[in-house]
Amino acid sequence: MKGVYKQFRTELLDSCVPFWLEHGVDTEYGGILNCLDRSGKVYSDDKSVWMQGRAGWMFSYIYNNIEKKEEYLTLAKSCIDFARNHCIDSDGRMFFTVTREGKPLRKRRYWYSETFYILANAEYYMATRDAACLEAARKYFDFILAMYRDPSTDPFKITPKSYAETRNTKPLANPMILLNVAAVMRQADSERFDYYDGLMTEFITQIKCFYKPEYRATFECIDAADNSVILNSAPCRVINPGHDIECSWFLLEEAAKRQDKELIAFAARMFDDAFALGWDKEYGGITYFKDILGLPVEAYEHDMKLWWPHNEAIIASLMLYQVTGDEKYKAVFQQVRDYAFSHFSDPEYGEWFGYLRRDGKPTEPPCKGHTYKGPFHVMRMLAKCMTLLK
Amino acid sequence: MKGVYKQFRTELLDSCVPFWLEHGVDTEYGGILNCLDRSGKVYSDDKSVWMQGRAGWMFSYIYNNIEKKEEYLTLAKSCIDFARNHCIDSDGRMFFTVTREGKPLRKRRYWYSETFYILANAEYYMATRDAACLEAARKYFDFILAMYRDPSTDPFKITPKSYAETRNTKPLANPMILLNVAAVMRQADSERFDYYDGLMTEFITQIKCFYKPEYRATFECIDAADNSVILNSAPCRVINPGHDIECSWFLLEEAAKRQDKELIAFAARMFDDAFALGWDKEYGGITYFKDILGLPVEAYEHDMKLWWPHNEAIIASLMLYQVTGDEKYKAVFQQVRDYAFSHFSDPEYGEWFGYLRRDGKPTEPPCKGHTYKGPFHVMRMLAKCMTLLK
Numbered sequence: 016m017k018g019v020y021k022q023f024r025t026e027l028l029d030s031c032v033p034f035w036l037e038h039g040v041d042t043e044y045g046g047i048l049n050c051l052d053r054s055g056k057v058y059s060d061d062k063s064v065w066m067q068g069r070a071g072w073m074f075s076y077i078y079n080n081i082e083k084k085e086e087y088l089t090l091a092k093s094c095i096d097f098a099r100n101h102c103i104d105s106d107g108r109m110f111f112t113v114t115r116e117g118k119p120l121r122k123r124r125y126w127y128s129e130t131f132y133i134l135a136n137a138e139y140y141m142a143t144r145d146a147a148c149l150e151a152a153r154k155y156f157d158f159i160l161a162m163y164r165d166p167s168t169d170p171f172k173i174t175p176k177s178y179a180e181t182r183n184t185k186p187l188a189n190p191m192i193l194l195n196v197a198a199v200m201r202q203a204d205s206e207r208f209d210y211y212d213g214l215m216t217e218f219i220t221q222i223k224c225f226y227k228p229e230y231r232a233t234f235e236c237i238d239a240a241d242n243s244v245i246l247n248s249a250p251c252r253v254i255n256p257g258h259d260i261e262c263s264w265f266l267l268e269e270a271a272k273r274q275d276k277e278l279i280a281f282a283a284r285m286f287d288d289a290f291a292l293g294w295d296k297e298y299g300g301i302t303y304f305k306d307i308l309g310l311p312v313e314a315y316e317h318d319m320k321l322w323w324p325h326n327e328a329i330i331a332s333l334m335l336y337q338v339t340g341d342e343k344y345k346a347v348f349q350q351v352r353d354y355a356f357s358h359f360s361d362p363e364y365g366e367w368f369g370y371l372r373r374d375g376k377p378t379e380p381p382c383k384g385h386t387y388k389g390p391f392h393v394m395r396m397l398a399k400c401m402t403l404l405k
Numbered sequence: 406m407k408g409v410y411k412q413f414r415t416e417l418l419d420s421c422v423p424f425w426l427e428h429g430v431d432t433e434y435g436g437i438l439n440c441l442d443r444s445g446k447v448y449s450d451d452k453s454v455w456m457q458g459r460a461g462w463m464f465s466y467i468y469n470n471i472e473k474k475e476e477y478l479t480l481a482k483s484c485i486d487f488a489r490n491h492c493i494d495s496d497g498r499m500f501f502t503v504t505r506e507g508k509p510l511r512k513r514r515y516w517y518s519e520t521f522y523i524l525a526n527a528e529y530y531m532a533t534r535d536a537a538c539l540e541a542a543r544k545y546f547d548f549i550l551a552m553y554r555d556p557s558t559d560p561f562k563i564t565p566k567s568y569a570e571t572r573n574t575k576p577l578a579n580p581m582i583l584l585n586v587a588a589v590m591r592q593a594d595s596e597r598f599d600y601y602d603g604l605m606t607e608f609i610t611q612i613k614c615f616y617k618p619e620y621r622a623t624f625e626c627i628d629a630a631d632n633s634v635i636l637n638s639a640p641c642r643v644i645n646p647g648h649d650i651e652c653s654w655f656l657l658e659e660a661a662k663r664q665d666k667e668l669i670a671f672a673a674r675m676f677d678d679a680f681a682l683g684w685d686k687e688y689g690g691i692t693y694f695k696d697i698l699g700l701p702v703e704a705y706e707h708d709m710k711l712w713w714p715h716n717e718a719i720i721a722s723l724m725l726y727q728v729t730g731d732e733k734y735k736a737v738f739q740q741v742r743d744y745a746f747s748h749f750s751d752p753e754y755g756e757w758f759g760y761l762r763r764d765g766k767p768t769e770p771p772c773k774g775h776t777y778k779g780p781f782h783v784m785r786m787l788a789k790c791m792t793l794l795k
Contacts, residue, residue: 059639
């Protein structure tokens, strides 16, 4: 796989990293501008708070694992500073979007802005040993953990989105992102290794509840009281194969560390089922959403191809190949890599297209950055795989 | 256009109406089930409150204007009863979705559930002279008008979605739907004709602020304080051609009644610009969203083809042809009708597909009903055009 390493290194350091450094850096107000068109032109000044944290994490991670360039840390610090100075409300909760100069536009009920802020601070701390960053990461980790365990501790008293007395569900996304964040914290905050390690065991147990062997699928939401699936409502039947594939490598990475054979097998099953359901046999690529009963999915974009599920599948299949030695994962790795590099990668302007129609052509006009797409999934995949391939 | 009348009559009475009567009627709990797959099978029990009102209006309208069948009124009444008994919260505001038996799932800040409830009650009143329905329509009309004029009168104290002190916009949708509702109320509640007529003049004036001749486009949102456009934020630049086309015939219908030449010309301009921007010269059909500067649109579905803009364009072009006599509108009418009947209409199972990819093929698995698609736009187009063609 020597050619693969070289391909990934070139894509990371000659295509993606320069794209964001050239076009995404906000030299005036700090942080990163995430809405970039195909050529890198900023098409919207509104800034995603998720992306400040994600870019802060990503560029620190590349510095820590791939290449020690000061400009990576400069950008990471700028994103962390912008987030700390402009993206935190007076109640401690973070916004979802802000204007270019940092005035609040939207604040959501979900605490994912906070999770990416933790990742950025923890990874940047590992690069610099800046104690204030470790302190911020710890503080926000405890904050979101408390909200996860007891939503009444959330200081943001937003009107509930739905009626829990009618239907009370819980999302896979929460234990999943917490597993990822705890793993980074365990590495950064080694003093409290056992604390994070124990929490990771807890999150893994909770994640397992979403996998239903009788459906051969991992559900996005299940009944909060008894973990059952809700089949008479379309939104509760939606399977997000890319999300499950991402989850499978979160689990696998930890399973390999723990040499936990049962968990390795579980992660492999989660991957196999998600990939089998998600892969589009007619056009190729991973379908965004599927209904577990084969019925219509309400989200308009359900049969589109988004970039990030392909990134997750490349990481997961490579990791599975290395952990299990099973050649079938090498074949999947090649299959997804071929599709992704030939459909998403843009050698002309750099970086990857985000959104393809089912037939594999970008929606027009195409974009490289978006409120939900920044210097994160593509670059994480390339950097993680480079480390795995070494 | 005799062949057209026959085609529309057949599509309405032999395809759409039987589809909903056979598959959508909830004989157990009342009202209408809106989530139907291609063949009419219910794929989700969750009920849209919008659709209870829309179906209540639509079947009353067909009774009043096309064919006096008792089963139409029976269904309309069932929808109105279900909405009144199960879809109104204790504060008087209506829910957005409820379970099949009528327990609340979601309540939104917008008062569109209420607008469709008004339409249903008003139209059903015209069919039956049921005084309680006129009373309900009047009460809810005054209620939403008060919220439109002074949002602080809204009893639902939901957390604001965004920060008005950072960016305060107002949506085209509000004066537009109010114009439509006031027109129906003026017809149903003739005692208060002058009241609704005066309000319609007010809504028309407000709608005009969203049309910007320098951009040859009608914006979905503008600055609430000075009516200016906000160009540095992608969501504020989105043009929804189908929505503008719908708006153009709301204006045109009234302009023709008032013999207001300036307003006729204004509506024609609004239509011309929206259609020129929206029509997909490569694949045909009307594109869902466009950016006014030709930059990327963030909504994933932006270059898909949805059924309803085509319904609006068929009504608008036919009405424009009749009002102005300009042959170009006859050509547009034929062009959109050809595309729509050959791509959306499903002779095999009845009704229309809702969601096509850019290339004109339905997303799979296809659906006929959805939280946002019920017995409304297609049937309204067919019935309105039959009346125009008579």
